[in-house]
Amino acid sequence: MTDTVPINGLALTVNSPISGPRLDRLVTELATGEPTDILDVGCGWAELLLRVLAASPDAVGTGIDLETVDVERGRSAAVARGLDDRVRLIAGDAKTITGAYDLVLCLGAHHALDEDPGRALTRLRRLTADGGRLLFGIDYWLHTPPPERLATMWGGADLQDSCWLPDVVDAAAAAGWRLLDLQETTQQEWDDYECGLVRNQEEWLLQHPDHPDADELRQRLDRSRSEWLRGHHGYLGFACLTLAAMPGG
Template identity: 25%
Template sequence: MDIPRIFTISESEHRIHNPFTPEKYATLGRVLRMKPGTRILDLGSGSGEMLCTWSRDYGITGVGIDMSPLFTAQAKLRAEALGVAAYVHFMHNDASGYIADEKCDVAACVGATWIAGGVGGTIALLAKSLKPGGIMLIGEPYWRQLPATDEDAKACGASALADFLTLPQLVASFGERGYDVVEMVLADQEGWDRYEAAKWLTLRRWLAENPDDEFAAEVRETLTVAPERHVTWTREYLGWGVFALMAR
C-alpha cells in the first residue's frame, strides 16, 4: 500500500504536502482556538507537520493515518524531533475507511478528500469519528478562475473542469450538506510556489543520483514540463484552503 512513486520521489523532502506554509498552519491552529488536550484525527496526514506542530504549540493529542510508508516514517521522526511522540501517533494505513476508536474533538482531511470519493464522502467519513459539537477540517482546491476547457483543467492537475468548484460554490456546498463554515484559512500563490517549486530541485537531484533507474524517464518528463505548467496554470487558476465546519 503506497501512493504513486512520482509523489514519493518529488515530495520526499517536503514537510507539508499541500500549498500551506508553516505560517498558514500556525494561523489555522490559532484561529481554531486550540486548547491543551484537544484530540485530533487526521486522515491523509502526510509527514505529520500539522499534528506535530500543533502538539508542540497548543498541547493537542492526535492520530494521523497515511498510506505512504515514507511519509508515515517521516511523521514519526518529526514527532520525535519536536518532543511530541508521546502525544501524536502515526500509522501507515488506508485512511479511506478509518474510524477512530474514540471520538475526536477535531476530525480532519486536509488535501486528501479523494480517499472517500470527494468532499461529500469525506465529510460523511469524518463525521463517524467526531464528537457532537466537534469541528471538521476539510482541505480542498477550488477554482480561482475557471479554465475555458477540460483540457485546460487537466493542465491544472484536474481530470476535468467539474472536479472543483469556485470558492463561493464550495462554501455554499458545505451549507447544503448541513454544516456551518466557522473558519477558513486560504493558501496563496507563495504557498503554491513552495509546494510545487520545491519538487523541482528534489527531482533534479534524484535524476543525478539515479540516472539508470527504470523510472528516470518519467521523472525527467515531469521535471521538463512542471515549471511552465505551474506558472501558466496551477498558480493562476487553482486556489486551496482549509475550511472548519460544524454540523447544524
C-alpha cells in the same frame, strides 16, 4: 546527497500550498480550542498534527495515510520531538477509521474518504463529536479553465476534478457544519508549493547530471512543470475552512 533518485517533496513543510506563517496561525487557532483527541485524515508526514499536538499538551492524536514512506517520516519526526507517546500514525486507508474526535484535520485529502467533497464532509462529520472542529483544506477553481487550458493540465483533467468554493461551503452546511473561518491561500503559496514539491529532485539532478536515471527524471520534471505553468497555474486556488460540528448534525 543520495546516489539514487530521491522521493520528491522533501523540501516541503506540509504537502499542501500553505506558507509557514499561515501554518503557524492555523496551529495557534486550533490549539486555542484545547482539543484532547485529534484525527488527521490523509496526514502525509503529519506535520500539522505534530505541531497541533506540540501546542496542545493534553491532547493525543491519530494520523492515517496510505503512503508508508510519509507515515515513517512522520513517525521519525514524532520521536525527534518527543511526541511519539501521544501520537499514533497509521499506514492505511482512511475509510477504515472510526470514532468521534473533537478536532479533525483534513488538508488536501478529502479524496481519502470520498472523491465528492460533500460526501467526504458527511463522513468527516460522522468522525467528529458534536461541537468539535474540522480544518478542511481543499483546492477549488479560481476561474473556469477553457478546454484548451484543461488539456494542458494533469492527464485527463476535467472540470469535475476540482470544485467551486461556495459549493463547498454549502455542501459543508448540508453535512452539518457551520463555517467559522475561511482562508484562501495566495498564488505565491501555490508557486512555493509547486517548486517545493520538486526542489530536492532538481538539486539532485544538478549534482548527478550523468546518472543513468538523470534523463528520465529531467523529462518527468519538465513535464510536471509544463502541466503546472501552462495548466493549472492561476486557475486553481486552495482554501482552509474551519468548520464547527452542529450538535446532532
